[in-house]
Structure formats: C-alpha cells, structure tokens
Amino acid sequence: MSNKSPLVVINIVGLTPALLGKHTPNLNSLIKDSVMTPAGGVFPAVTTTVQSSMLTGALPSQHGIVGNGWYFRDLAEIMFWKQSNHLVQGDKVWDGLKQTNINFKVSKLFWWYNMHANVDYSMTPRPHYPADGRKVMDLYSWPKNLHHPIEAQIGKFPFFNFWGPKANIQSSDWIAKAAALEFDQHKPDLQLVYLPHLDYNLQRLGPNDELIWQDVAQIDAVAGRLIDHVKSRGAEVMVVSEYGIDTVDTPVGINQILREHGYIEVRDSLTWELLDAGASRAFAVADHQVAHVYIKEAKDISTVKQVLENVVGIERVLDEAGKKEFGIDHTNSGELVAIAEQGAWFTYYYWLDENKAPDFGRCVDIHNKPGYDPVELFVDPAIKWPLMKVGCRLLQKKLGFRMLMDVIPISPELVKGSHGRLINYSDNGPILITPKALANDRNSLMDVAKLITEHFHS
Numbered sequence: 001m002s003n004k005s006p007l008v009v010i011n012i013v014g015l016t017p018a019l020l021g022k023h024t025p026n027l028n029s030l031i032k033d034s035v036m037t038p039a040g041g042v043f044p045a046v047t048t049t050v051q052s053s054m055l056t057g058a059l060p061s062q063h064g065i066v067g068n069g070w071y072f073r074d075l076a077e078i079m080f081w082k083q084s085n086h087l088v089q090g091d092k093v094w095d096g097l098k099q100t101n102i103n104f105k106v107s108k109l110f111w112w113y114n115m116h117a118n119v120d121y122s123m124t125p126r127p128h129y130p131a132d133g134r135k136v137m138d139l140y141s142w143p144k145n146l147h148h149p150i151e152a153q154i155g156k157f158p159f160f161n162f163w164g165p166k167a168n169i170q171s172s173d174w175i176a177k178a179a180a181l182e183f184d185q186h187k188p189d190l191q192l193v194y195l196p197h198l199d200y201n202l203q204r205l206g207p208n209d210e211l212i213w214q215d216v217a218q219i220d221a222v223a224g225r226l227i228d229h230v231k232s233r234g235a236e237v238m239v240v241s242e243y244g245i246d247t248v249d250t251p252v253g254i255n256q257i258l259r260e261h262g263y264i265e266v267r268d269s270l271t272w273e274l275l276d277a278g279a280s281r282a283f284a285v286a287d288h289q290v291a292h293v294y295i296k297e298a299k300d301i302s303t304v305k306q307v308l309e310n311v312v313g314i315e316r317v318l319d320e321a322g323k324k325e326f327g328i329d330h331t332n333s334g335e336l337v338a339i340a341e342q343g344a345w346f347t348y349y350y351w352l353d354e355n356k357a358p359d360f361g362r363c364v365d366i367h368n369k370p371g372y373d374p375v376e377l378f379v380d381p382a383i384k385w386p387l388m389k390v391g392c393r394l395l396q397k398k399l400g401f402r403m404l405m406d407v408i409p410i411s412p413e414l415v416k417g418s419h420g421r422l423i424n425y426s427d428n429g430p431i432l433i434t435p436k437a438l439a440n441d442r443n444s445l446m447d448v449a450k451l452i453t454e455h456f457h458s
Contacts, residue, residue, distance in 0.1 A: 004189075004455060004456050004458070005234050005235060005236050006183075006187070006188060006189050006190070006191065006230070006233075006234065006235040006236070007189070007190050007191075007235065007236050007237075007238060007435075007452060007455050007456070008179075008183070008190075008191045008193065008226075008227075008230045008235050008236070008237050008238070009190070009191070009192050009193070009237075009238045009239075009240060009448075009452065010193045010195060010223055010226065010227070010237065010238070010239050010240070011051070011111065011192070011193065011194045011195065011239075011240050011241065011242065012195050012197075012198065012219060012223060012239055012240075012241050013047070013194070013195065013196045013197075013198055013199045013241060013242055013243075014198035014199050014202045014241060014242075014243070014244070014245050014419075015027075015198060015219075015239070015241040015430075015431050016038075016241065016244040016426075016427060016428050016429060016430070016431055017036065017038050017426075017427040017428075017429075017431055018244075018427040018428050019198075019212075019216050020036070023213050023216045023217040023220060024216060024217075024220040025220065025224070026220045026221065026223060026224025026225075026227060026228075027220055027223065027224070027239070027433070029224075030227055030237060030239065030433060031433055033435075033436070034237075034433050034434055034435055034436060035433070035434050035435075035436055035438070035439040035440075036431065036432070036433045037431070037432050037434075037440070037441065037442065037443055038425045038426055038427060038429055038430070038431060038432075039240075039241075039425070039429065039430045039431055039432040039443055039444055039445050040424045040425055040430075040442075040443070040444030040445060040446065041243060041422050041423050041424055041429055041430050041444075041445060042054075042059070042060075042327075042422075042444075042445050042446060043060075043290075043326045043327060043328060043422045044060075044066075044067055044287065044288070044289075044290040044328070044420045044422075045242065045243035045244075045288075045289075045419050045420050045421060045422060045423065045430075046067055046068050046242075046243070046287055046288055046290065046372075046419065046420055047068055047112060047242055048065050048067070048068045048081075048112045048113065049065050049066065049067060049068075050242040050243060050430075050445060051111055051112050051113070051242065052065040052088050052112075052113065053065075053445060053446055054240060054445050054446075054448035054449060055088075055092045055093050055111075055192075055448070055449055056088065056090050056091065056092055056093070056449060057093070057446055057447070057448075057449035057450055058090050058446075059327035059328070059446070060327060060328045060330055060333075061323075061324070061327050061328055061329045061330050062089065062090055062330075063088050063089050063090050064087065064088070064089045064330050064331075064332050065087065065088055065113075065332075066292065066328055066330055066332045066333045067285065067287040067290065067292060068080055068081060068287050068372055069081065069082075069285060069287065069371070069372070070285055070292055070332045070333070070334075071277060071285055071292065071294045071334070073294075076277055076278030077277065078275075078277055078285055078370040078371070079367075080366060080367060080369070080371070080372065081366050081367060083112070083113060083114060083115040083124060083126065083140075084113065084115050084116055085113040085114065085115060085116050085117035085118075086116060087113060088113050092117070092118070092449075093190075093448075093449040093452050093453060094106040094118060094119060094190065095118060096453060097189075097190070097452075097453065097456055098118070100456075100457075101189075101456075104189050104190070104456075105120045105121070105186060105187070105188040105189050105190075106119040106120050106121070106188055106189065106190045106191075106192070107119065107120065107121040107122070107179075107182055107183070107186060107188040107190070107191040107192065108121070108122045108123075108192045109122070109123050109175060109178065109179050109182065109191065109192060109193050109194065110123060110124055110125075110175050110193070110194035110196075111192045111193075111194045112124075112194075114140075115140055115142075119142075120186070120188065121141075121142065121143070121146060121182060121186050121188065122140075122141060122142045122146075123139050123140070123141040123146060123147050123150075123178065123182075124139065124140050124141075125137075125139060125140075125157070125159065125162060126138060126139060126140030127159075134397075137156075137157075137159040137160075139151075139157055146182075147178075150178050150181050150182065153181060154174060154177045154178065154181070155174070157171070157174055157178075158170045158171050158174055159171075162196070163364065163366070163376065164364040164376055164377065165364075165376070165377060165378055165379045165407070165408070167200040167377060168197070168200065169197050169215070169218040169219065169222065171196065171197070172195040172196060172197040172219060172222050173222050175193065175194065175195060176193065176195060176222045176223065176225060176226040179191065179193045179226055179230075180225075180226055180229045180230070183229070183230055183233065183235070184233070187233075189456070190452065190456075191230070191235075193226065195219060195222065195223060197215060197218060197219045197222070198215055198216070198219055199245075200215070200377060201215045202215075202245040202417045203245065203374045203377060203415060203416070203417040203418065204377050204378065204414075204415070204416065204417070205416050205417070206245075206247045206248070206416030206417040207244075207245050207246070207247055207417055207428075208247055209416070223239070236435045236455070237433075237435070238432075238433065238434050238435065238438075238448075238451070238452070238455075239431070239432070239433035240430070240431070240432055240433075240445065240448055241430045241431045242430060242445075243419040243420075243423065243429070243430055244419065244423050244426070244428040244429045244430060245417040245418065245419045246289070246342060246343065246417065246418055246419060246421065246428075247343065247416065247417060248289075248343050248344060248345045248415060248416060248417060248418045249343055249413075249416070250312075250313045250340075250341070250343055250344035250345070251344070251345060251346075251347050251412035251413065251415065252311065252312075252313035252314065252340060252344050252345065252346050252347065253346075253347050253349050253412075254284040254286060254291050254293075254308070254311070254314075254338060254346050254347070255275070255283055255284050255286070255347075255348065255349060255350035255371075256347075256349055256350060256351075256352060257307070257308070257311055258282055258283060258284060258293075258304070258307070259350055259352060260352070261307055262281075263280060263281045263282035263283065263300070263304065264280045264281075264282070264283050264350055265279040265280045265281075266350065266351070269358070271356075272351075272356050272357060272358045272359060273350075273351050273356045273357075273358065274358060275350045275370050277294070277370065280296070281295065281296050281297065281300055282294065282295040282296065282300060282304050283350070283370075284334070284338065284346065284371075285334065285348075285370065285371055286346035286347060286348040286371035286372060287346070287371065287372045287420060288345055288346070288372055288374075288418050288419050288420035289339065289340040289344070289345045289346065289418050289419060289420030289421045290337065290338070290339060290340070290346070290420040290421075291334075291337070291338040291340075291346045291371075292333055292334030292336075292337055293308070293317075293334040293335060293336040293337065293338055294334045294335060295334070295335040295336065298335075301319070301335050301336065304335075304336060305317050305319060305336055308336070308338055313340055313341055313344035314338050314339070314340060314341065314344075315339050315340060315341040315342070315344075315421075316338075316339045317336050317337070317338050317339075318336060318337040318338075318339070319336060322337070323337055326422070339420075339421060340418075340420070340421065342421065345374075345415065345418035345420070346371070347371070347373075347412045348369055348370055348371025348372065348373055349361075349410070349412075350370070354410060357410055359404060359406070361408075361410055362380070362404075362406040362407070362408045362409070362410065363404065363405055363406055363407075363408055364376045364405070364408060373408075374415045374418065375408060375409060375410070375411060375412060375414060375415060376408055377415075378408065378409055378411070378414050379407050379408070379409075380407055380408060380409035380411070381409065381411075381414075382409065383407060386407060389407060393405050393407075424444075425442065430445055432445070432448070432451075434451060435455065437455070437458060438451045438454055438455060
C-alpha cells in the first residue's frame, strides 16, 4: 500500500444532485476539486441496507441486511435498528485494507452497525436501560469512553435532536464537530462520518417544500466546516448519500389489509393489541416504501401475493424470482417483498380500531414498533399545549413516577416524503462526490468500497 493521504467519507443522508446550487457553496467548492456524479442506488433504499452495501460492495442477498429491520424467525420477533456489526455478513472495506497494512486505522462515527466492528475508533448512540424502567441517553464508543473527552469539549450529544419531533441540525453539527476532534486526536487513515440532517424535513415536509432550502444551507455549512478542517490536515474527502426522497401523499396500511383478510393475529394486552407475529399466517414488516411480507405456510404465498397486487398504492410484489432480480433473495427477507407506488409508502399499523392502538404507538419508540414509523417526527397537532404536556411528563419522571411520553400522533397523512424505491442515476437519486483520481462517469453506491480501496492502493 502506498503512503496515501487520509480519506474522510461523509454520508450526507438525502443529498441529491437536484439539491446542489446557490444554497450549497461549500459542497460546490468541494466539487470544483472533485467529481460529482448521480449514483446508482441499492434496493431497498433505506439506511442500514445501503450503508452495508457501500461498505461491503455486496448486495443484500449477500450481506443479509434486507432493511432497517426484519423478522427474526427463530425468535418470532420483529427487530429494528439493531447495532451489532456481526449482523453484516461478509468482509467490510476496512478488512482488506487492514490485511494490506497492519497499521491502517479506521474511525466509524455514527454509521450504522457500529458496535463491535473491526475498526479502531467508533461512536454510536446507545442509551442505558436501568432495571427501574428509565432510559438514560448516552453513546457507545470504542475504545471504551472515547466520547467522554469529546463531550467535555463540545457538550453532551443532543440525543433528542437526532430523532423525533425535535430532530434538527444540532445532531449533525455535533457529529461533525466530534469528527473534527476525533480526526485530530487519532489521525485515522479512513474516517466515516454520518450526517442525517436532511432526512428529517424531507420526510416531514417533502422535497418540494421551500423550507427545505434552509435545511440544505444548514447541512452545507456543517459539512463545509468539517471538509475544510480535514482538508487542512491533508485529508481528501468523499461525499456519499444513501437515497433521494420522494414526495408522498398515500399511506398504505399493508398490515391492516392483511388483517382484514384474516392473516394477522393479535394478542390482547391490557387495553390494546399487540401484533403476534409468530401466530400470524402472514404479516408485513413496513420500512418506508418497502415491506417484507412473512408468510408462515407456503400454500398461502400465491393468495397473499394476489391480495397485495390488487391494493391501491402497491406497485409490485416480488416473489422468489423478483427478489433475485432486485438482489434481495436472502433468508432474512420475507417470502414476498412489496414495493409501494411512487407517491405511496407503508405504515406499520396493524390495528383496525384506533382505540386498540398500542401504548407505544403514540411515543417515539423505535425498538418496540414492528415497523418504521416516520410519524415520530411530529408532535400530535391535537395537543393544544404540547410543551406543557411534555413538561408535565418530564416532571412526573423527575419525581419518580411512571409516565408515558405520548405526544406522537397516529396520523400517517402528515408524512410528505419517503424513500425505499430504487432510483438510479437521477438528479433526484443518491450522489457521489469523489476525488478526481477516482473519477468515473457512472458509479453506483455498490462501488463505494472499491473506490475507497482504490484511493489507498493507487
């Protein structure tokens, strides 16, 4: 391996060629010394799948990350947002680089499947869950407590600005500042940095809302400061994004449809219903514009497929041949995979009576919900004094009472943007900004691992 300059790979989620312009002076400046290309995407176009493909150069059919969550058949449980890197099958880009150079150092900051990865330095959100039911916000880092001196300099990580109704630029700004400090401290050869800011209002407001340009300007400023910092230390920079976000106006209650057809079983739990995945003949794990449909008995597959193909808002239902075509034929996948039409997306809701909705339905609760819920980005508009309600809930918590932060609506019509469908080489799809030495007119996100390797081997 030659003595190459460090490479910082910045993942600006939701960035597309169409968002570049007068609001992105810092990214424009980077592009003058680099090459920008619309990129080929990965299906499904969701965070954990795309990141895994970028870092392995493999399809989901090989690395097994078929979505942000899936059904773990042996446990009969749906699990989202797990964090162990052991879930990602196959070699990651740093494995080969470390074999070539035993002194090669990698930092992985907030990219997913961060925990226990074969990297030298890492940070990722990881709350503590004491036995008394509390949730104490914190980071997991390696080496142990790596984040403590960083937080001493720039403050605690703003957890509530990373996801939920308060999600905003503060979390990406903190990550970028932490990345600059970590780069100076460890001088990694490869640093991976995740900046999620654009994801929030692109889903809340949709990509055509004029307010989006404020978000674009904010993330350009944050990314620009990090780019200038690491370049002043001799690093080169690659910018990637995971997907573009579509305007949507049609939520599809895929589980409610399956329940109406008699496929779903629920368990009565206190005053609400819980999805009983292990007892259900068929159910869907909704993930933005894609849903894995798990079917207990093979004899039901063709009937379920026919039911779903007749649903308004569903463009295609992939069977075994279709899953192979889309590179998602892995044992983690559902027997069928549904793709929403452009302008549509899938809710996880499985109840038919809103009075039976589970208690977590009105909370930010990414681990208990059996599917992705973008409505967590909103405060229930029916709450007249939301800050007062939140304050009362926090007071209950401080006084030691059990409380439920039930401020999230069950109103899927609020969501104006989604992703998951495959968008290839489009101004509205993912983007790659690479150093000129890695220039290629037609890169795919599947090429990111190869491009990183080429940077160090050229």
